[in-house]
Amino acid sequence: MTVIDVNQVTKTYGDLVAVDDVSFAVGRGEVVGFVGPNGAGKSTVLKMLSTFALPTAGTLTVDGLDVVEQALEVRRRIGYLPGDTPLYHEMRVGDFLAFVARARGLRGGDLTAGLDRVVDLCDVGEVTHRRIGQCSTGFRQRLGLAAALVHDPPVLLLDEPTHGFDPLQVMAFRDLLTELKSERAILFSTHIIQDVEAISDRVLIIHQGRLLGDGPVASLATAAGAPGAGLEDTFARLVRTRTQPRGTGGPDA
Amino acid sequence: MPETGAPSPGRLSSTWVVTARELGSYFDSPIAYVYATAFLVLSCGAFMNSFFLASVADMSAYFESLPFLLILFAPAITMRTWSEERAQQTFELIVTLPLRSAELIVGKYLAALLFYLLILAGSLPLVVMLVWLGDPDLGLIAAGYLGAACLGALLLAGGVFVSSLTRNQVVAFVLGAALACLFVFSGHAAIVEVVDGLTPSWQVGTRLYESVSVLPHYQAFTGGLVGLGHLLYFGLLSGFFLWMNELALRQSRM
Numbered sequence: 001m002t003v004i005d006v007n008q009v010t011k012t013y014g015d016l017v018a019v020d021d022v023s024f025a026v027g028r029g030e031v032v033g034f035v036g037p038n039g040a041g042k043s044t045v046l047k048m049l050s051t052f053a054l055p056t057a058g059t060l061t062v063d064g065l066d067v068v069e070q071a072l073e074v075r076r077r078i079g080y081l082p083g084d085t086p087l088y089h090e091m092r093v094g095d096f097l098a099f100v101a102r103a104r105g106l107r108g109g110d111l112t113a114g115l116d117r118v119v120d121l122c123d124v125g126e127v128t129h130r131r132i133g134q135c136s137t138g139f140r141q142r143l144g145l146a147a148a149l150v151h152d153p154p155v156l157l158l159d160e161p162t163h164g165f166d167p168l169q170v171m172a173f174r175d176l177l178t179e180l181k182s183e184r185a186i187l188f189s190t191h192i193i194q195d196v197e198a199i200s201d202r203v204l205i206i207h208q209g210r211l212l213g214d215g216p217v218a219s220l221a222t223a224a225g226a227p228g229a230g231l232e233d234t235f236a237r238l239v240r241t242r243t244q245p246r247g248t249g250g251p252d253a
Numbered sequence: 254m255p256e257t258g259a260p261s262p263g264r265l266s267s268t269w270v271v272t273a274r275e276l277g278s279y280f281d282s283p284i285a286y287v288y289a290t291a292f293l294v295l296s297c298g299a300f301m302n303s304f305f306l307a308s309v310a311d312m313s314a315y316f317e318s319l320p321f322l323l324i325l326f327a328p329a330i331t332m333r334t335w336s337e338e339r340a341q342q343t344f345e346l347i348v349t350l351p352l353r354s355a356e357l358i359v360g361k362y363l364a365a366l367l368f369y370l371l372i373l374a375g376s377l378p379l380v381v382m383l384v385w386l387g388d389p390d391l392g393l394i395a396a397g398y399l400g401a402a403c404l405g406a407l408l409l410a411g412g413v414f415v416s417s418l419t420r421n422q423v424v425a426f427v428l429g430a431a432l433a434c435l436f437v438f439s440g441h442a443a444i445v446e447v448v449d450g451l452t453p454s455w456q457v458g459t460r461l462y463e464s465v466s467v468l469p470h471y472q473a474f475t476g477g478l479v480g481l482g483h484l485l486y487f488g489l490l491s492g493f494f495l496w497m498n499e500l501a502l503r504q505s506r507m
Contacts, residue, residue: 050349054506075351082349086342090281091274102270103350147346 001028003155003185004049009058011044011209018044020209021058026185026202028154031177033200034189035235041209042189043083046159049187050080062155076105079148083159083189085141089133093124096132097146104151114150121176122146137164145173149180156180158188162195174199193232203231205238212238267352271360272367275334279368292326293375300379310387315376316397316475320437320468323408328429330369331412332422334361335498339420344505354502358495362413369405373398393477400474403487404467408433410494417501435461440468 004026011019019041026032034042047053048060051071060067062074088096097115106114119125122142132140141164148156162170177186177199190196196203197217205213205220213220213234221229224237279285296318303314338344347357383389412429419425438444439461448458462469470483 047345050345052345052349052506072351072353075349078349080349082342082345084342086344086346088274088278088343089341090278095277099270099274100350103267103352105267105351107266 002026003028003063004187005059005061006045006049007059007061009045009048009055009060011041011048011053012056017209019048019055022206022209022211023058024204024211024214026187028185029182030201031181031186031188031199032202032204033196034187034204034206035191035193035196035231036189036206037191040206042206043159044209045206046080046157046187046189047082049157050078050082051075052082076151077153078155078157079151079153081144081148081156081158081161083163085144085163087132087140087144087147089131091132092129093132093135093143094128096143097124097128097150100147101150106151114152117152118146118150121149123172138166138169141165142169145176154184156184156186156188158186160190161188162190162192170195193230193235197231205235207239210242212242267356268360268363271352271357272363275361275364276367279330279364285368288326288329289372289375292322292372296322297376297379300376310383310389312379312383312389312394312397313475315379316401319401320404320471323405324430324433324437327369327405327408327433328412328415328426330365331409331416331429332426333416334365334413334425335417336420336422336425340422348502348506354499358413358498358502362410362495365409365413366406369409370402373401373405390477393475396477396479397475399479400471403474403484404471407467407487407491407494408436410491411436414494414498414501417498417505436465436467440466440471 002025006022006024009019009022010017022041022045024032034045036042044053048055049062049067051067051074054068063077065073065077067074091099094115097118098111101111101114119128122145124139124143124146127135127139132143135143141161145158145161148158162173165173174195177188180186181201188199200217202214202216203220204211213223215223217231217234218228220231220238221227221234224234224241226233226237229237296315299318300312300315307314335344338347348354352360380389380391380394383394384391408429411432412425415428415432416422416425418428439458445458445462448461449456450458452458470486473480473483
């Protein structure tokens with residue numbers, strides 16, 4: 001069942017084409033990795049799906065809801081971790097999670113249960129009284145993830161979720177996504193190839209705003225003319241064979 | 254299995270969630286305590302000076318100095334409201350929460366207003382002192398406080414709006430102070446005279462005084478006159494700035 005549907009979406013910033021006629025879908029129970037170099041357009045697609053940015057052309061739906069026309073309903077259904085994990089550094093960890101949970105409509109027993117669940121799931125319980133600005137990068141990343149999960153959303157949009165993680169935290173994150181994926185549609189962006197190969201059921205390769213490939217790593221490798229190749233080689237081959245030189249890329253895509 | 258993520262809370266409840274976070278953030282920073290102390294020292298100092306010189310048991314000196322103090326203090330309260338969200342990139346976080354833009358704007362505005370009212374309440378010991386020492390007109394004092402609340406509500410609404418136009422707190426402060434200057438000084442007799450003198454055929458000073466200036470409306474309160482027209486002036490202008498803030502937020506989604 002399709003949960004995330006991106007249909008012929010283009011996003012421009014003035015003369016810059018950040019996303020160029022991109023289409024793909026993500027179903028429930030799928031973990032899809034969005035891979036591409038910095039400025040490829042990954043974050044811009046996630047920003048549009050999160051309702052933060054509007055598409056210039058095309059349509060995006062989440063659970064059948066249009067992200068432009070039904071933005072509020074879409075926001076209730078998504079858990080979104082923006083790139084660079086923006087957090088209120090002066091707030092205490094516990095207060096921040098409680099604020100996000102309340103803003104997401106959780107009250108009373110649901111609030112307590114939601115907080116207990118994500119504190120345990122993302123391992124952020126040891127320093128709930130510490131100010132966020134005093135926490136490590138990896139901890140802040142886990143906190144951002146906990147905030148995205150606190151309302152138990154059916155759709156997860158994660159922009160560079162493993163940024164700042166040490167190898168053990170990366171492994172724990174992979175386990176977490178495996179645990180979460182059966183009930184959710186998960187789309188995450190990264191430029192770390194190993195993350196995508198280890199976690200994703202399917203890979204979207206984007207370069208200069210254009211989608212170059214969509215499928216499991218093995219299928220993409222075959223399509224690129226290198227059966228059995230890894231994602232890194234496949235990515236390089238697709239970029240070489242399917243792109244023409246042009247000036248694209250959003251301001252912080 | 255998760256279906257919709259979370260229930261939809263009431264609008265008042267969502268607004269209060271934002272207000273509570275914002276209000277907490279004021280007190281998380283030492284700057285808030287510096288503002289409060291400076292404001293109380295300056296406003297109460299002006300009052301005490303006049304009180305001992307005139308030996309009259311009223312609050313007029315306090316209320317007279319307030320609009321001029323608020324030219325700096327109102328934008329100091331509101332300058333970080335939106336600009337800091339943009340600078341810290343938490344803007345993306347907060348506008349993708351399932352909150353209406355009106356709930357975000359009113360929530361932030363209420364926090365600024367409550368913070369100001371708390372500082373204003375810090376002058377209440379002066380009233381207690383006046384009651385103890387003399388026989389002040391408490392109705393007049395109450396009307397003065399209502400005027401002070403309305404004046405703050407308007408200048409804070411303007412400050413919250415200009416904060417949504419920039420990611421730089423200093424720029425937000427300067428724009429807010431300039432806006433407050435327009436509202437306050439356009440009601441000052443000397444300024445009106447000078448501006449009228451510069452534009453004799455248009456009488457711009459008088460026109461600004463009659464249409465924009467906050468002072469005639471504020472002075473009606475401090476003189477004991479609580480009129481519907483004056484309340485509407487403050488209410489409509491504050492609402493106008495909050496609506497402008499809504500437009501600015503909508504524009505930022507493009």
